[in-house]
Amino acid sequence: MNLPPLIQSFVLHFGEMGSRWGINRTVGQIYALLYVSPRPLCADDIVEALGVSRSNVSMGLRELQTWNLVLLKHIPNDRRDHFTTPDDVWQILRVLAEERKKREVDPTLSVLRELLMQTPGSEEEKHAQARLAEMHGLIERLTTWYEDVKRLETERLAALLALGAKVTRLLEAKDKVVGLVRGRKEA
Amino acid sequence: MNLPPLIQSFVLHFGEMGSRWGINRTVGQIYALLYVSPRPLCADDIVEALGVSRSNVSMGLRELQTWNLVLLKHIPNDRRDHFTTPDDVWQILRVLAEERKKREVDPTLSVLRELLMQTPGSEEEKHAQARLAEMHGLIERLTTWYEDVKRLETERLAALLALGAKVTRLLEAKDKVVGLVRGRKEA
DNA sequence: CCGTGATTTCAGAATTTTCTGAAATCTATG
DNA sequence: CATAGATTTCAGAAAATTCTGAAATCACGG
Structure with a gap:
């Protein structure tokens, strides 16, 4: 070299x-x-x-x-x-995320689904299935979130990242507004 | 087995x-x-x-x-x-994210920083440095975002996930409000 | 501080992965 | 359609990793 x-x-x-x-x-x-x-x-x-x-x-x-x-x-x-290489680093990030999901997440998800369909043959298996269900639930949430945000254009995605945890403030604000509206309706 | x-x-x-x-x-x-x-x-x-x-x-x-x-x-x-194993799957997710960051991201970030400090000795190196800067910028955004959201309690995190890309609607709403306020002030 | 059982270490065996060079294949062109 | 250059394939060599069993270490109760 x-x-x-x-x-x-x-x-x-x-x-x-x-x-x-x-x-x-x-x-x-x-x-x-x-x-x-x-x-x-x-x-x-x-x-x-x-x-x-x-x-x-x-x-x-x-x-x-x-x-x-x-x-x-x-x-x-x-x-x-x-x-x-693709020259936009965001593009690279997208590709990487997509490929890793395809290779590491999707196969696991499908195994989990399959195992959750089976009828447990013992208490032990029943417990195992409950644990698998938890894992499945988490992974599914993560992937639907990912499917959602991956469609965003780079600019929006960047804005979202920049906001970081501050989004929760927005969320709070929203909750408050919704709460107010509900309150008014119910009154 | x-x-x-x-x-x-x-x-x-x-x-x-x-x-x-x-x-x-x-x-x-x-x-x-x-x-x-x-x-x-x-x-x-x-x-x-x-x-x-x-x-x-x-x-x-x-x-x-x-x-x-x-x-x-x-x-x-x-x-x-x-x-x-820790029995809360969210906890597991946090641990996993943290460890992978520590092993896969942090070392890269520090190498990039170091290389960006150097004075390029040729056009080729200059171009390379520009590319490294792009990569560094992206990774840094991602990690600060991560540092931010990892502090959220599970419940808020779940809420955020559930919202998915819909957050952008909130963002738009916010922008509009801010825009209105600005407009009024400037008028 | 001895003895017993649990745990770790570690050198080398077994396995898996990566890499190479030679041969095979592909492809554009005259 | 023959040729030359470009690329891929693949069997086996080289390297890296994983796994084992025997021996060493640890730690606790008596």
């Missing part, structure tokens, strides 16, 4: 981080490299930059494509495929 | 899922088992239930403890340590 020091540090860190997630070191490094690169890179550029085998890069790019984390760009008069 | 079928399915699924995260199969299984168990289990109970070695269970429990995902319970007149 022979990269400008700043870029190298970032790439190495991402590689390590990658292995703390499900993705392996090389995949993390490829992603990081593409992320900071000012222009799309072809597979050989990556081989050169990271010092790993051509086939490893091919597999890594493949995996990143299944994650929708890299895009294929064609450079005029060059037969080779070139790759970039 | 010799468990009631419903429990076994859950335990096995969690084991598989575990390896999609950073934790290994056994750790996932131990967690799942404790989660559905009606009473605290000791290490030997787990060995028996999962059919893995005693030392493996010891290491697994250790790891789960560093994640704050299992609690030690003492059973009167029994020298052995017994373990459970």
Whole structure:
């Protein structure tokens, strides 16, 4: 690997981080490299930059494509495929959330649903099912919330984030208004 | 492994899922088992239930403890340590969020900060730094939002979740009110 | 402070994952 | 449709991780 020091540090860190997630070191490094690169890179550029085998890069790019984390760009008069990352970081966040949900949450949800359909054969299983129901309930709330907010445009989403816990003040205000209206009606 | 079928399915699924995260199969299984168990289990109970070695269970429990995902319970007149999971699923969610942040987000944030302090040595590094700044900005927004909402009591948090994207309507309403007030003042 | 049982440690075995190089396949062009 | 360059596949090598059993340590009651 022979990269400008700043870029190298970032790439190495991402590689390590990658292995703390499900993705392996090389995949993390490829992603990081593409992320900071000012222009799309072809597979050989990556081989050169990271010092790993051509086939490893091919597999890594493949995996990143299944994650929708890299895009294929064609450079005029060059037969080779070139790759970039989506350049809007919010877009990246969305993609990441979507993919992780698909891989980590959805399968669990469907197993839970299935197990909750079964008739428990003992007290032990009855208790287990109650616990599964709790977990299922929580995950379902989280995912419907996610389905909701993921539709927001970036700007609104950013506004929401910026507001943070202050939303609860809005909520309180709303409750008060609703309370007042109810009170008046009931009077 | 010799468990009631419903429990076994859950335990096995969690084991598989575990390896999609950073934790290994056994750790996932131990967690799942404790989660559905009606009473605290000791290490030997787990060995028996999962059919893995005693030392493996010891290491697994250790790891789960560093994640704050299992609690030690003492059973009167029994020298052995017994373990459970926190029983409120919201609590579990909080713990999980906190730990993942600590392990996956914080280190990245600090690397980014460090790299952003450096003086870029070339156009390439300059561009890279700009990208890092974008990433840093996004992550920072997300974490401050998280720091904010994690302080909410469960009930408020649930209310917020239930509201989902509808919060934006509240936001719009607020904007309108503020706008009116401003308009009046300026007039 | 000894003995008993619970727990942890740790070196190496077993397993899984990652990576490579050679061969196969694909694809645009003359 | 032959060729050359680009890309992918895949079997096995290399590396990393997980798991085990034996030994060490710990901790409590007598």
